Amino acid sequence: MKILALVGTNANFSYNRILLQFMKKHFKQMADIEIYEISKLPAFSVDVPLSEQTEVWKLKQKVKAADGVVFSTPEYDHGIPAALKSATEWLSYHTTVLKHKPVMVVGVSYGRQASARSQVQMRQILISPDCDANLLPGNEVLIGGASRVFSKDGRLIDEKMRDNLERCFTNFIEYIQVFENIDEEEVHMSIKRPTISDAYINFPTGRLSLKEVQQIFSTIPFEIDLVDSSDRFAWYSDKPNREHVRSVASLNEPVTECHPPKAVPVVTKIINSFRDGEKDVVTRPLWMNGHRSLIQYYALRDVDGHYLGTIEFTGSVEYILNLFENGGWDKKPDATTGASAHDEGGDQAAAPVADASTGASEADDDPASETAGSPVANEAADEDATTGASESGSVDADDESADATTGASEN
Amino acid sequence: MKIAAIAGSNANHSYNRMLLEYIAKDLRDTDDVDVIDIRKVPLFNENYKGKTPDVVADIDRRVADADAVIIASPEYNHSITSALKSMVEWLSYELHPLEDKPVMIIGASTHEQGSSRSQVQLRDILISPGVNAHVFQGEEFFMSNVAELMDEDGNITDAGTISFLNKCIREFKPYAEAINGMVAKKKEAAKD
Numbered sequence: 001m002k003i004l005a006l007v008g009t010n011a012n013f014s015y016n017r018i019l020l021q022f023m024k025k026h027f028k029q030m031a032d033i034e035i036y037e038i039s040k041l042p043a044f045s046v047d048v049p050l051s052e053q054t055e056v057w058k059l060k061q062k063v064k065a066a067d068g069v070v071f072s073t074p075e076y077d078h079g080i081p082a083a084l085k086s087a088t089e090w091l092s093y094h095t096t097v098l099k100h101k102p103v104m105v106v107g108v109s110y111g112r113q114a115s116a117r118s119q120v121q122m123r124q125i126l127i128s129p130d131c132d133a134n135l136l137p138g139n140e141v142l143i144g145g146a147s148r149v150f151s152k153d154g155r156l157i158d159e160k161m162r163d164n165l166e167r168c169f170t171n172f173i174e175y176i177q178v179f180e181n182i183d184e185e186e187v188h189m190s191i192k193r194p195t196i197s198d199a200y201i202n203f204p205t206g207r208l209s210l211k212e213v214q215q216i217f218s219t220i221p222f223e224i225d226l227v228d229s230s231d232r233f234a235w236y237s238d239k240p241n242r243e244h245v246r247s248v249a250s251l252n253e254p255v256t257e258c259h260p261p262k263a264v265p266v267v268t269k270i271i272n273s274f275r276d277g278e279k280d281v282v283t284r285p286l287w288m289n290g291h292r293s294l295i296q297y298y299a300l301r302d303v304d305g306h307y308l309g310t311i312e313f314t315g316s317v318e319y320i321l322n323l324f325e326n327g328g329w330d331k332k333p334d335a336t337t338g339a340s341a342h343d344e345g346g347d348q349a350a351a352p353v354a355d356a357s358t359g360a361s362e363a364d365d366d367p368a369s370e371t372a373g374s375p376v377a378n379e380a381a382d383e384d385a386t387t388g389a390s391e392s393g394s395v396d397a398d399d400e401s402a403d404a405t406t407g408a409s410e411n
Numbered sequence: 412m413k414i415a416a417i418a419g420s421n422a423n424h425s426y427n428r429m430l431l432e433y434i435a436k437d438l439r440d441t442d443d444v445d446v447i448d449i450r451k452v453p454l455f456n457e458n459y460k461g462k463t464p465d466v467v468a469d470i471d472r473r474v475a476d477a478d479a480v481i482i483a484s485p486e487y488n489h490s491i492t493s494a495l496k497s498m499v500e501w502l503s504y505e506l507h508p509l510e511d512k513p514v515m516i517i518g519a520s521t522h523e524q525g526s527s528r529s530q531v532q533l534r535d536i537l538i539s540p541g542v543n544a545h546v547f548q549g550e551e552f553f554m555s556n557v558a559e560l561m562d563e564d565g566n567i568t569d570a571g572t573i574s575f576l577n578k579c580i581r582e583f584k585p586y587a588e589a590i591n592g593m594v595a596k597k598k599e600a601a602k603d
Contacts, residue, residue, distance in 0.1 A: 011457040043454035044493050045421045078539035079532065082455045082497030089487055121490065121532065128489035 001031040001173060004066035008073035008107070008122075010039035010083040015108040015146035016072040018154045023070070023106075023169065026156075030173055033070075036062060044089040053261040056090045060097045060257070064249050068102040068176045069133075071126070075109055075118035085125070092130040095257055102176040103133040104168070106141035114144035136175050139168035214238065222315035226300070229309050231255045231271060243288045243314050274299035275307045291318045412584060414438075415477035417447045417470075419484040419495035419518075419533075426519045426557040427483035427526075429565040434481070434580070444481075445473055454493070455500035467501045474508035479587035480544070482537075484518040486529035491536070503541040511594045513587035514544045517552040517579070519561075525553030545590045550579040 005020045017035070024033040040055045042048055063069055073080050080088075091098050105122045107115030119140070126133045141164065143149060149158035156162045200207045208216070217224060217237035225246065228234040233253050236246040250258045259267050273279040274297070284295040294317045300308040323329075416435060418428035428448065435444035451466045463471075474480060484491050502509050516533050518526030530553065537544040552575065554560065560569045567573050 009457075010454065039456075043421070043497070045450075047421075047423045076455075076496075076500050077503055077536045077541045079491075079496060079536045082493045082500050085487075085490065085496050086454060086493035089493055092488055117535075125488045125490050130488050 003031045003033045005070040008084040038087040044086040050261045063097040073107045075115040080118045098131045098133045104136045104172045108143040112144045114142035225312040227310045412442045413477045414444045415474045416481045421494035455497040471506040480514045486526040489528045491529045509544045513590040515547040515583045519554035519557040525555035552579045
C-alpha cells in the first residue's frame with residue numbers, strides 16, 4: 001500500500017511535518033508512506049510556463065502512483081495555507097490525478113482548535129468538481145496543543161490522540177481497499193486482459209486470436225506505445241522490463257500530461273510533424289537504463305494516408321550492436337548465397353543473424369538513397385530496423401523464421 | 412474616499428482585475444481608487460520572518476493609506492485562489508494593514524455561481540482574529556458569466572449589472588465611514 005503524504009505548509013518548522021514523520025514510522029507495517037514537501041513547487045498561476053513545471057509533473061506522477069493521499073494541514077487565518085492551496089490548484093489544473101483518489105485530511109495546531117476550520121475547508125476543496133477526490137468521511141484527526149502532545153523526538157505521546165489516529169488511519173486503509181476492489185480490478189484489469197478472450201481478428205494476411213496479439217506484443221523485443229489521433233495516450237504493449245515504465249492509470253491522458261514538461265515541446269513537435277504529413281519517422285538513439293537504446297516514432301496512417309496516431313517504438317539495441325561489433329555482417333552475402341552461407345557457417349553465432357537481417361540488408365544498399373527525403377540519414381536505417389522486426393511476416397522461408405526467434409531469445 | 416482595490420488573481424488575464432479597473436474609472440470623479448495587482452507577490456512563507464518582500468511592503472502601505480478596501484475574488488476549486496490567500500497571509504503575519512479596515516468583497520466568474528463560494532470563504536478569512544477586518548454585510552455582488560457581460564476592454568455591457576454595482580458601492584461607502592468613525596473612537600478611548 002503506497003501512501004503519499006503532503007506536508008501542508010512550506011515553513012521550515014511544522015508540527016504537521018512531524019505528525020507525518022510519526023505516521024510514517026508508526027504505520028510502516030500497514031503502508032509505505034512517502035512524505036512530500038510542497039515547498040518544492042512553484043506558486044500556482046495559469047501563466048507559469050511548462051518548462052518551469054517539472055516539479056509539478058513529478059508530484060502528479062507520485063499522486064498517480066499512490067493508492068491514497070494524506071493532506072496534513074495547519075490553519076492560517078481560518079483557512080488552509082496559501083502554499084497548500086497552491087499545491088492543490090496544481091493537482092486540479094489540466095489534470096485529473098485526484099479524481100476518485102482516496103484522500104484523507106489530518107492536521108495539527110498549537111491551539112485547541114487543532115486546525116478544525118482549515119480541515120473543513122480542505123475537505124470542501126477536495127470534493128469540489130475539479131478535484132473530485134474520494135474523501136474519507138468522518139475520521140477527524142484534530143491534534144491541538146502540538147507543543148505538549150508531541151515529545152521532543154517527534155512521537156505523538158497523547159494516548160487518546162494516538163488511539164484516534166490509529167483508528168482513523170486503519171479506516172483509511174480499508175477505505176482505499178474498497179475502491180481498489182472496484183477500480184483496479186474491474187476497470188483497469190479489463191484493460192490489461194483482452195475482454196473477448198476467444199475472438200479472432202481476421203487480417204488480410206491471416207488471423208490472430210486476441211491472446212496471440214497480446215503475447216506477440218509482450219514477446220517482441222521492442223515496446224510500443226500509441227498516442228491516438230486526439231493526442232491521448234491510448235495503449236502500450238505489455239512487455240516485461242520496459243524501458244519506459246507505463247501505468248494503466250495514465251491511459252487516456254493527454255500526451256502533454258504523460259511526459260515530463262521538458263520533453264513536451266519535443267513530443268508535440270514530432271506529433272505535429274506527423275499530423276501535418278511533414279514527416280513519417282523520427283529516430284532518437286540514446287542511452288536508457290544503462291544501455292544503448294533506440295526510440296523510433298512512426299506516424300500511423302490509414303491506407304489513404306490519414307493520420308491515426310503516433311507509435312513510439314522503443315527498445316535496447318545492445319544485442320544488435322553486439323552482433324554488429326562481433327562481425328555479424330562482415331561477410332557480405334549475395335542474395336543467393338545468403339542461405340547457403342548459413343549452412344556452412346552454422347557453428348558461428350553470427351551466421352544465423354545474418355539471415356534474420358537478410359531482408360533488411362538487402363534494403364540497406366539502395367533504399368537508403370531511395371528514402372533520401374527523410375530528414376536524418378540514420379532514419380533511413382531505422383526503417384530497416386522495422387523491416388527486421390516485421391520479418392515474422394516472412395513465414396515462407398523456414399530458415400528465416402527460425403533465425404527470427406533466435407534473435408528474440410537472445411535479448 | 413481613498414479605496415484600495417485588490418485583484419485576487421495572479422493570472423495575466425483576469426476579469427476580476429478588469430472589474431476593479433472598471434470601478435476605478437467609474438469612480439474617478441468622486442473617489443481615488445488604487446487598483447492593486449498581486450501578480451508579483453511571492454507565495455507566503457513563514458521562513459521570511461523579518462524579511463518582508465518589497466512588493467508586500469508596498470501593498471501594505473497602500474492598504475494602510477486607504478479609507479476602505481474592495482477585494483475582487485475569483486474562485487478556484489470552490490475556494491479563493493492561493494494567490495489571494497497568500498497575500499492575506501502576508502498582510503496578517505508581521506504587517507496588519509487590514510486590521511479594523513472596512514472591506515467589501517466582490518467577485519466575477521465565467522460560470523453561473525459568480526465566485527459565491529469563494530466570497531463566503533474570503534469573508535470568514537478576513538474576520539478571523541489574525542486579519543480582523545470589518546467586512547461589509549448586505550448587498551452581495553456576484554458577477555456570473557462575466558465573459559458575456561464584459562468586453563475585452565473591460566467595459567461592462569449590461570445595464571442591470573452596472574446599476575447594481577453602483578448600488579453596492581453606494582451602500583458600502585457610508586458603512587466604511589461608520590466603521591472608520593468607530594475605529595477612531597476606539598483608538599481615542601485606548602489613549603485615555
